[in-house]
Amino acid sequence: MVPDPPRADPPRADPLEFTLRWPVRGYELDSRGHVNNAVYLSWAEELATAHAEAAGYGREWSERRGGGWVIRRTEITYHKPAVYGDEIELTVTVELVRGARGVRRTTIRRAPNGELLAEVLTEWVWVRLSDGRPTQVPRELIELAAAATAATIARRRPGPRVGRPGQSHD
Numbered sequence: 001m002v003p004d005p006p007r008a009d010p011p012r013a014d015p016l017e018f019t020l021r022w023p024v025r026g027y028e029l030d031s032r033g034h035v036n037n038a039v040y041l042s043w044a045e046e047l048a049t050a051h052a053e054a055a056g057y058g059r060e061w062s063e064r065r066g067g068g069w070v071i072r073r074t075e076i077t078y079h080k081p082a083v084y085g086d087e088i089e090l091t092v093t094v095e096l097v098r099g100a101r102g103v104r105r106t107t108i109r110r111a112p113n114g115e116l117l118a119e120v121l122t123e124w125v126w127v128r129l130s131d132g133r134p135t136q137v138p139r140e141l142i143e144l145a146a147a148a149t150a151a152t153i154a155r156r157r158p159g160p161r162v163g164r165p166g167q168s169h170d
Contacts, residue, residue, distance in 0.1 A: 012054065013055045015057065015094070015144055015145075016094045017093045018047065018051035018054060018092050019090065019092075020050060021087055022087070022088065023085070024082050024083060024087075024088060026084055029083070034081035034082065035081060035082040037078070040078070040118050040120055041071075041074055041076065043120075044074075044090075044122055047090045057141065065138050066130065067126050067135060068126070069127075070125055071122055072123045072124060074120065074123075076120050082108070087111040088108055088109065088110060088117065089111040090107070090108050092104050093148075095148055095151075096145065096148065096149045097141050097148075098142065099136065100125050101125060101137070102123070103121070103123050104124065105120070107119055
């Protein structure tokens with residue numbers, strides 16, 4: 001009997017960006033026939049969880065390091081409603097990992113035409129499983145997201161300001 005050749009690990013997803021599609025389900029609708037506002041946050045969280053698992057940084061990886069992510073703050077901008085029968089495409093991008101924080105941006109689009117439905121900005125905090133207190137994100141994740149973090153910080157810094165004559169802007 002010839003032994004099976006060693007299996008290669010399945011390719012991992014990009015750890016900084018991830019996309020999935022799924023249909024709008026009937027139970028996600030509100031009384032007006034639109035997706036309920038609270039569902040958009042659930043979708044962002046569901047996508048973030050799937051992303052972490054697909055990239056190799058999911059539940060088991062986190063538990064081995066004694067921590068895990070929890071959502072601290074969310075900002076949702078609604079553009080157009082999703083309705084029953086829509087196929088939606090969700091893309092999450094890691095924008096920042098620093099200290100105990102992580103920031104992800106999720107865009108939600110109608111799949112056939114790419115129409116933007118909503119944007120979800122979530123701030124996550126890495127907490128110790130032992131006591132639920134915020135703690136430093138594992139170094140591996142900070143290093144993995146270093147370029148994205150630097151780009152996000154650079155975008156947030158105001159550029160040179162034009163002031164009144166004789167005013168210093170050092």
